[in-house]
Amino acid sequence: MFQDFKHVGDRPVAIQVKEYVKRLIIKGSLQSDQKLPSTREMSGLLKVSRNTVIAAYEGLEDDGFAYAIPGKGSYVAAMAGHVAADQGGAEGSFTWQIDWKARMNDYAVSAVELDRMKQGIRAPKGTISFTSIAPDEQLFDLGDVRRAFLDRMAIEGQMLLNYGYAKGYKPLIDYLMRYMENKGVDLSGKDMLITSGFTEGFDMVLSALRPSARRGAAICENPTHHTAIKNLKLQGFELTGIPMERDGIDVEQLEAVLQKQPTRFDLAYLTPSYHNPTGIVMSPAKRSAVMSLMTRYQIPVIEDGFNEELRYSGAHVAPLIATAGQGNGVIYIGSHSKVLFPGLRVGWVLGDRALIDHLESIKRARTIHTSTIDQSILYQYLLNGNFDKYVKKARMEYKRKYELTKASCETYLPETQLSGDGGLHLFLTFPSGVNTHRLLEACKEQGVIFTPGDRFFIQEGEGLNTLRLGFSRVTDEHIEQGIRIIGEQLTKFL
Template identity: 90%
Template sequence: MFQDFKLVGDRPVALQVKEYIKRLIIKGVLQADQKLPSTREMSSLLKVSRNTVIAAYEGLEDDGFRYAIPGKGSYVAATEGHLTTDAGGADGSAAWQIDWKARMNEYAVSAVELDMMKQGIRANKGVISFTSIAPDEGLFDLGDVRRAFMDRMAIEGQVLLNYGYAKGYQPLIDYLIRYMENKGIDTSGKDMLITSGFTEGFDIVLSALRPSARRGAAICENPTHHTAIKNLKLQGFEITGIPMERDGIDVNRLEKVLQKQTNSFDLAYLTPSYHNPTGIVMSPAKRSAVIKLMTRYQIPVIEDGFNEELRYSGAHVAPLIATAGQGNGVIYIGSLSKVLFPGLRVGWVLGDRALINHLESIKRARAIHTSTIDQSILYQYLLNGNFDKYIKKARMEYKRKYELTKACCEAHLPEAQLSGDGGLHLFLTFPASVDTRRLLEACTEQGVIFTPGDKFFIQEGEGTNTLRLGFSRVTDENIERGIRIIGQEARSFLQA
């Protein structure tokens, strides 16, 4: 006994000793009322100091696992509800086993099937990966983040460590509402809910708009964000996809679908700026046309503010919610995760005040509130004026990488049609004979991976000749080398 104790990491030694003895008690190796070795003996057995054992024994007593008899020593306290053997329960019964896979409902099974991270290819060490569209952490200004944290903790640290509000941290809400007003949005009659990133906000909105008596019906661009497809399907929505053109959604096709299926749709999900995966920015004319159609057919629009801040060139284009003016039919979901610190899980939903009132209650029922510390750090960082400085640096670097990636694609992949006006990725469409899943298999053998485009299409079998190239976290050398390899493999497919 006590021969398997090993110190690990930088954790306090006394804590490791206490937890080690506690595990022996819980497993039944040490029985109730059994005498423990003296502190001197235990220190010799575990090869730690006697003071360490004394502190560990005191901790065991505090936790209810040890008691002392003056003049006699330390003993194991009786415990209840723990296993006494590795094989079964305290009454000697066999270990209780449930087939959890058989118990999973349709929602859980679908979640696994639609889980892009589980189904996707893994990037081994040394592989050139174009799969990520996360920001480059090398651009993060850690000093400014650390300063924001210290500033906010000094002001109200004790408050931040307690429960927060389901609606969100009010100083951040006030800041973000002004931020949205600077985008040209009329916020009268509107309110905001802070969420743990875009995905939670989207899921909460879907759960509020999902019909109770039937399957929901949603309309969106095709292709579109895989996370949106996943959550729409998990929430029970049938999805109708509208093809994309060079300047955004095909408005004529959208109008024909709406005319044919009048009163059929519960919502529309659209990403007008730096669309995922195509990278297309919807033109101002199409934004106005879309709002007019949705107003005529009374279809609520969920606008994804994805990557809106990564504008490389051209004038600012107002969000759909700004185009709607004083109308309340657009729900804007925003997040800075693709440009600024995705580890701070903060997003927001801006919409009609009556809608936000209901979403707040759903949020409270599900998660109580988003991390107040995360919200407060982001608020102080923004308040300190760091965001403008950071975004200027990020735009310059991502624009440079965008132009390099685009030039490499034009040089090595002349057969592919490119789309993408900014952001962190490019979308490639090959001739129909190129199956990009087979292309991925060939490229993987050469140490290069990317995201097949069919993941972003509504119907199975669509987009099999497309792929998305994320360049934000790839070095210049690997961008050129990786795209050259993709080009070589693609040409072999075309020749075949």
């Protein structure tokens, strides 16, 4: 016994010793009231200092796993509720096996079936990967983030480590409300809820708007964000997709669908700026036309404020919620995750005050509140004026990569139709005979992977000749090399 202790990493050795002995007690290797080796003896057995063992024994006492008898040493405490692992089926053991798969409900089963990450593309180290559209962490200004954390802790200290509010950290809410007002949004009658990223906010809105007596019905662009498709389906919504044109959703088809079924739809999900996956920015004319239709048919709109800051050229285009004026029919879900620090997991929902009131209660019931530390760091970072400086730098770098990726596609994939007005990716449409899953397999053998585009379409079998090419985390050399390899493999299919 005590021969298998291994000191690992930079963790305090006393804690490692304490946890090692604790595991022996829980497994039954050390019995109740058994005397532990003396501190001098244990230090020799484990090859650690005696002071380390003394601290570990004190920790065991604090945790209720040991007790000391003055002048005699330390002993194993009797434990309630622990059954030794080697007792097997002995009387008093509660070991039994449950078939958890058989107990999963439809929601859990569907979540696995729709989980693209579990079905994701696996590739060896060194592969050129165009699958990510996350920001490049090399651009993160760590010094400014550290300063924001220290500044906020100096102001509020221990308060930030306690429970926060379900609605969110008020200084951040106030800042983001002004931020949205600067985008042209009329804040009359509106309020905001802070969430743990876009996805949580979207899921909460869907759960609040899902009809109780029947399946819901939603209208969206086709293709669209696969995470949105997953969550809409998990919440029981039937999806109707409207094709995309070069300047956004096909308004004529949208109107035709609404005229045919004027009372069917419970909501619309739209990404007007730097649409995922096509990268298209909806034109001002189409924004007005879409809002006119949504108003006429009284369909609430969930607007995904995806990548709005990554505009590389052209004038600012107001979000749909800004075109709604004092109207309350648009729910805007925002996040800086694709631009700034996705690890902070902070997003927001801006909408009618009555809606936010209900969402606040849903939030409190589910997760109590979004991390106050995360919210406060983001707030101080924004307050310090770092965001504009960072976005300017990020915009320049991503624009350069965008232009390099676009030029490489035009050189090596001349038969391909490109879309993407900004953001962190391009969407490629090949001639109809090309299957991008088969193309992916061929490219994977050559050390290149990408995201097949069919996962962004509503119906199975759609978009088999499309792919999304994320360039944000790929080096210049690999961008050109990877696209050249895709082009070489494509010629074999054509």
